[in-house]
Amino acid sequence: MSSRLTALTTFCVVAFAVLATLTAAVYASNAVDERQKRDQVDVFSSRALLRAELVTAEAESALRQLLPYGSGPCTSDHLERLRQVEEQFRYIREVAWTDGVRLRCSSQRGAVDTALPPPEWTYADGFTAWHSEVGKRGNERRMLNVRLGNHVVVIDPRFYLDIVPLDDTIELAVLETQDGAVISSWPQADDALARAAFKRTNSSPYFEGRYYVVERSSRFPLAVVACEPEDRMRRDLPAQLRTLLPPALVLSAFATWLVMRWRRKLRTPRNAILQGIRRRQFVAWLQPLVSLESGRCVGAEALVRWKLEDGSVVAPDTFIPMAESLGLVEPITDQVVRSVFEGVGAVLARRPDLHVSLNLAGKDLAGTRVLDVLKPSLAKYAVRPEQIWFEAIERTLIDTAGSAPVLEAFRAAGHRIFIDDFGTGYSSLSYLQELPVDGIKIDRSFIRSFASDEDMNKIVPHVIDMARSLDLLMVAEGVETEAQAQYLRERGVQYAQGWLYAKAMPADEFLRYLEREAARTHKA
Known part of the structure; x- marks a missing residue:
């Protein structure tokens, strides 16, 4: 593939990723914004209904006092009694008989x-209501009349909506629930739309050019209809994306340039790894190993990580x-050996009860070179040899005749010496009797797969029984739940490691981990 085609392909992939990310981010932001605005309208309509119920409750109380x-x-x-009732209640403007x-x-x-007009609607306990016009011609005001028995109270309908507006576009109306007549509405509200919203069989909030909320009272024959323009509630996603497109393309071009430069710099895996070795970028992270009997950390497994110049960390599965x-x-x-001693050599010298396990690759088992590398560090940091354990992956031990003398050394x-990832290799279990090893590590795939004894007992009990019969120590990898730990503890497994206790961590974090454990033990 030519460099131009590679660059074009990279740009297309990067641009797609950038646009997809921006689209998802904008969509999520819009969804959150819409939800917040809908919640605001919902709360506002509930407040309006509370005010309408308060005004109606005053009218009811006044009439029951006069009954x-x-x-x-x-x-x-x-x-005089009528005037006293009028003065007693805040929202009553007149009382009549x-x-x-x-x-x-x-x-x-x-x-x-004055002739008594026919009621516009009635509700429980004999209450009736109707509207009337008061004031001089050309300046009339609509008033609400509520009657119980022989007494009538007059209320200014504006009191029903006497709340601070949510914004300058919201519309609000109060209706009676028998036939949907509008009791009161704000000047900008469309009464016809309010009645239509009220008469919908499904009164859940909905969009139809506007966002409508219908709140019905459980105490009185009242309902509140609130609505906001839809374009105020929902942002125009295509318009937003059109605005973001030019900067997104510029960002994609810049990202493509960075990717191409990085590809040229790390064109071959060999050069990349060699560069990492020259710069000592391969470091040891430590995952605590815990005694299942005491629950305390007794050591750690050293796991190699490739720490790049930008601070990012590459897992071993990628480069090993x-x-x-x-x-x-x-x-x-x-480099892993050097990193282990630089990070925790001092604490190993102070704590002879701790150990660190080092993993051996296939080539490391071809001879005893690793022992020669290890000796200066043991002497420099005054660490005992028994504090350094080694783990050999099972599949590298197929040639037992060649491996046995090295392991014995x-x-x-x-x-x-422990056999790592036990049970996942190609060799027979009988080779354990032929190899000079101290223990096995039960592979995480067997531990992770079980949620109950029935799932576990197919393989793991057999492995445990075999190890015990050969007097081998056992370490369970990938322990993530207390149930798994309890199961292993009850069956005699000595050690465990996994996310239940801690993930792999840099050496400085591991030291803090040990300090916290020591503090907990001291308190206990």
Whole structure:
């Protein structure tokens, strides 16, 4: 593939990734923004309903106070009683008495003689209501009249919506629930749309050019309809993306340039690994190993990480197979040994109860070179040989005749030998009797696969029984739950490591981990 085609392909991939990420981010932002605005309208409509119920409750209370009045109607005493009720309640503007046909007297006007209009709606316990126009011609105001028995209270409908607007575009209306008549609405509200929203069989909030919310009262025959323009609630995603497209393309071009430069710099895996070796970028991270009996950390496994110049960390699965195929494992092993002692050599010297396990690759088992690399560090940091364990992957031990003398040399030098990833290799289990090893590590795939004893007992009990019969130590990898730990503990497995206890971490974090454990043990 030509460099131009590679660059074009890279640009297309990067641009797609950038645009997809921006689209997802903008969409998510819009969704959150819409949800917040919808919640605001929902809360606002609930507040409006509370106000409408408060006003209606005052009217009901006023009328029930007047219901027992039994003296003569429209007397001076009666008129004084009407005025007292009007003054007592905040939202009552007038109180009147009717003989059932005509209004006969009022707290504001004294004696009157006005025909009683038919009620617009009724509700429980004999309440009726209707609207009337008051004021001079050309300046009339619509008032709401509520009647119980022979008394009528007059309310300014504006009180029903006497709340601070959410914004300058929201519309609000209060309706009675018998036939959807509008009791009160804000000047900019469309009463026809409010009635249509109220009459929908499904009163859940919905979009239809506007965002509609219908709140129905459980106490009174009232409902509140609130609506906001849809374009205020929902942003225009295509328009936003059109605005972001030019900077996204510029960013994609810059990212493509960086990718191409990086590809040229690390064109071959061999050069990349060699550069990492020269710059000592291969370091040891430590994953604690815990005694299942005591629950305390007794050591750690050293796991190689490739720490790049930009601070990012590459996992071993990415580069170890390539390093093995290129014959570059040995210098990486040397850097891991050096990193272990630089990081935790001092604490190993102070804590003879701790150990660190080092992994041996296939080429490391071809001889005892690793022992020669290890000796200066043991002497420099005053670390005992028994504090350094070695782990050999099972599949590298197929040739037991060749591996046995090397492993015996490691044990003769004072180190323990464990077989790593036990049960995943190609050889027979009988080879354990032929190899000089101290223990096995039960592979995480067997531990992770079980959630109960029934899942576990197919393989793991057999492995445990075999190891115990050969007097081998056991380490369970990948322990993530207390149930797994309990199962292994009850069956005699001595050690465990996994996310239940801690993930692999840099040496400085591992030292802090040990300090925290020591502090907990001291408190206990």
